[in-house]
Amino acid sequence: MSPAADFLNLPERPAKPRQSGLTHVIDKGLSLRQVEDMFSTSGEFIDIVKLGWGTAYVTGGLEEKVRLYESLGVAAVLGGTFWEACLVQGKLAEWKGFISGLGLRYVEVSDGTVELPHAQKLEYIAEYAEDFTVLSEVGSKDADVVMAPYRWxxxxxxxxxxxxxxxxxxxxxxxxAGVFRGDGEVRTGLIDEIAHAVDVNRLLFEAPQKSQQVWFVRTFGSNVNLGNIPPEEVIPLETLRLGLRGDTLLSVTSDGPADREGI
Amino acid sequence: MSPAADFLNLPERPAKPRQSGLTHVIDKGLSLRQVEDMFSTSGEFIDIVKLGWGTAYVTGGLEEKVRLYESLGVAAVLGGTFWEACLVQGKLAEWKGFISGLGLRYVEVSDGTVELPHAQKLEYIAEYAEDFTVLSEVGSKDADVVMAPYRWxxxxxxxxxxxxxxxxxxxxxxxxAGVFRGDGEVRTGLIDEIAHAVDVNRLLFEAPQKSQQVWFVRTFGSNVNLGNIPPEEVIPLETLRLGLRGDTLLSVTSDGPADREGI
Amino acid sequence: MSPAADFLNLPERPAKPRQSGLTHVIDKGLSLRQVEDMFSTSGEFIDIVKLGWGTAYVTGGLEEKVRLYESLGVAAVLGGTFWEACLVQGKLAEWKGFISGLGLRYVEVSDGTVELPHAQKLEYIAEYAEDFTVLSEVGSKDADVVMAPYRWxxxxxxxxxxxxxxxxxxxxxxxxAGVFRGDGEVRTGLIDEIAHAVDVNRLLFEAPQKSQQVWFVRTFGSNVNLGNIPPEEVIPLETLRLGLRGDTLLSVTSDGPADREGI
Known part of the structure; x- marks a missing residue:
């Protein structure tokens, strides 16, 4: 937070490294300078950066970028689709060598596009968890695939x-897709079932659209974990978390979410 | 305008500082370098920069950014929601100290989110007008709130x-929201009533979408005041004003708007 | 491609300068630094940059930008609407002097906004082809104008x-507009008729939306020529071409498009 401004009564936000209130940013090909720009204004709000799907495979200057993220105190992680492409081609050993060579500490395991027996996915998660911090992803990238809440x-x-x-x-x-309808509307009943059964702090909700972020902050409070945030939306999201934007000005307070019962 | 290009017959645009034909840009967290980039290509078209809603409260390097805008000859102003948050928390004295400390010369007063008796809003406007250039804002941020034209x-x-x-x-x-429907369509009858009663040069129409900008330029001519323009749309908007884009090529001329009677 | 990553079996992509697999980017007012940023991560995927519609007329630092593009080995071209504005004002001689002064090697001739007898358009194309590489454009910018496939x-x-x-x-x-419906949907029957009659490598399909790019890559393969790509979508498009994104992971292979028969 800008030192010049500290006179408002705002919700508490944990300091980095944090376990909740995470902001997970999607980088789909930023240059080094664009990364620096993002951090110069909003670095303290960024926890994880995902190099979206297979973009890391073709982005020039990848090694420098990963080093830059590390030097800025942020974990970079390759998109799950990169892993799925390697899975399909039988190249998971090469994938592991590649990320180890880059010095990445986080991995993402997903089956949003490929078919993968769940037992096998669990084995991969267990294997990688020995050496890396594992983010696993549930849900299909196909907007027409609807999975029952109990399966989630x-x-x-x-x-x-x-x-x-x-x-x-x-x-x-x-x-x-996934927890949203094809028009971006939140599947509120699904989220309610998931949050009833799972500790919300163990979940990271991808929520690239503002209306989705508003819904999550209003529902779970300032420190909900949100992902796939575009770089230019990091500061706007932080204002939503803090009640400094119209959408949450009257619903987010320093006491937590005002309308948790609303879901 | 690029010195290399001056052979077309284009509508007259007043030079800065101007009272009409204003372009008011929204900055929701630009870095210093991004501000420099914007000005290197389009500085002469930018009149006011709004640090959107409460983003200024959390943006790193705020003082440097305000100084940079001032050095570029442009007024920076905090978003009205920032003011509303301070109003709600009883921190307007702190707010005034904050903006004075930053050296801001413009303020925005709004009631888009909070309830505020209009007489009281007018008092604030009068108070601030003694020390600052005041932009006041009319209209709700809630897309469901529809106010009768005579009230506007x-x-x-x-x-x-x-x-x-x-x-x-x-x-x-x-x-x-406000003068637009939930799908972004212009409330043309409302604008017509307002423009019938108020000097258009005293109004600044927020119009972030291209189709909205096209409508205003076609209706009121090249020198209509437009606001909430995203940084990357400053040059595109200037081409709309000048008839250098398909949408206005045949309707904007050096003689003014061709279809004013069309509204 | 990043040297660190070469272990996947991906579709062949021709090297620059290429005749197919072109990516044509739209620049609507980038600064020099933003151009450098774009090239630092994705320069090898960019073949042509269009300075959209009349933006070149008002963008500060135009000469430096054109020189920068040339130094990066990429052709810059003014938008067709710039040419149309000069046509309407009887300033084509000035236009030609302007682009020659800039050292541009490519020109675009279009009639998306103005009415122009086709025989006359053909004469302009023939005239410019003596000195420049000519991109001509077919189709109206007016979404309501529907032209029969045989006319295309x-x-x-x-x-x-x-x-x-x-x-x-x-x-x-x-x-x-043009080959898309007002909601962005591809006019598949129209494209099928065109591709049946014309060598696809001689066509450059404007396809700014991701869903449109997906359709073209699935239909014509990795090396379809695509245009009006926003700068930040160059890398995402390259991943679509290579099957490194969910949408094409299972349909694009090193053997070419999997579902060509699907149109």
Missing amino acids: VEMIGAELEAGAWKVITEARESGT | VEMIGAELEAGAWKVITEARESGT | VEMIGAELEAGAWKVITEARESGT
């Missing part, structure tokens, strides 16, 4: 059990 | 009377 | 015959 709950529980640090709920870069 | 006219008139330099008509960053 | 085929054929290097199919910056 079962899969999330099993993946945490297998060693995942947090489980990501799928939304895509666009926010139009 | 009354409020705008009273706020100008109280000392506002320009009155902003609300649209949000998204362009989906 | 005739016009494209005649413009190639007249000397156009590639013919661009209109979509606008928004992807909501």
